[in-house]
Amino acid sequence: MKRREHIEWCNVWVPGAKDGPGLPRILIAGDSIAQSYFDGVEKRLEGRFRCARLTTSRCAGDPQLKRELALLLGEFQFSVIHFNNGLHGWDFTEAEYAKGLAGALDFIRARSPESLLLWASTTPVWSAGASGALDEATTRRVRERNRLARKIAAARRIAVNDLYPAVIGRRDMVSQDGVHFIPAGQQALAERVARFILRNAKGARIRRAG
Numbered sequence: 001m002k003r004r005e006h007i008e009w010c011n012v013w014v015p016g017a018k019d020g021p022g023l024p025r026i027l028i029a030g031d032s033i034a035q036s037y038f039d040g041v042e043k044r045l046e047g048r049f050r051c052a053r054l055t056t057s058r059c060a061g062d063p064q065l066k067r068e069l070a071l072l073l074g075e076f077q078f079s080v081i082h083f084n085n086g087l088h089g090w091d092f093t094e095a096e097y098a099k100g101l102a103g104a105l106d107f108i109r110a111r112s113p114e115s116l117l118l119w120a121s122t123t124p125v126w127s128a129g130a131s132g133a134l135d136e137a138t139t140r141r142v143r144e145r146n147r148l149a150r151k152i153a154a155a156r157r158i159a160v161n162d163l164y165p166a167v168i169g170r171r172d173m174v175s176q177d178g179v180h181f182i183p184a185g186q187q188a189l190a191e192r193v194a195r196f197i198l199r200n201a202k203g204a205r206i207r208r209a210g
Contacts, residue, residue: 024049025080026078027076028082029056029083030120031087032180059085060101065085065104069104081112083108084119086149098149105153106156117158119153122149123142128177129178135178
């Protein structure tokens, strides 16, 4: 039986899809956290990059993730791909997650070999409500997934944007659900992601969109 969440979703957004050659494209791929900071990243990179997004509930251990990635990688050329996966698929073990993540990163590299591939760590989870306490059970799994992801990224020489320590002490930037960020948190993440992309793109061969 396939392991599915109660609601599965996928959101694709590609501005300027019919435009000809021009600014290089960036793909922000991740979950609802990435979706929440996407607009801020796009605004900060305006005039330098065209930003697209693929956000999804699919876990790295789910083969469907590759099919969703293929929709965009087969249609558009991306100069930079900033990728995260880790807050979904709790029915998958960490070993299954790691195997799936390695496969997803290799899939991206194979389909888009000229792209600068960047990895972002997964953010912590707090208990819902105003207590301010971490959801220790879930965050323990997040830390393990991040540890495995860092190892996988290092083996592939993929730079890591470590978002976890940037927000671990900032419960004030998180909504009452304990997972998603309020506007101040979204902007803080957008600033960090945009800076990370610019810093890493500076020394890379960035191609213009075709």
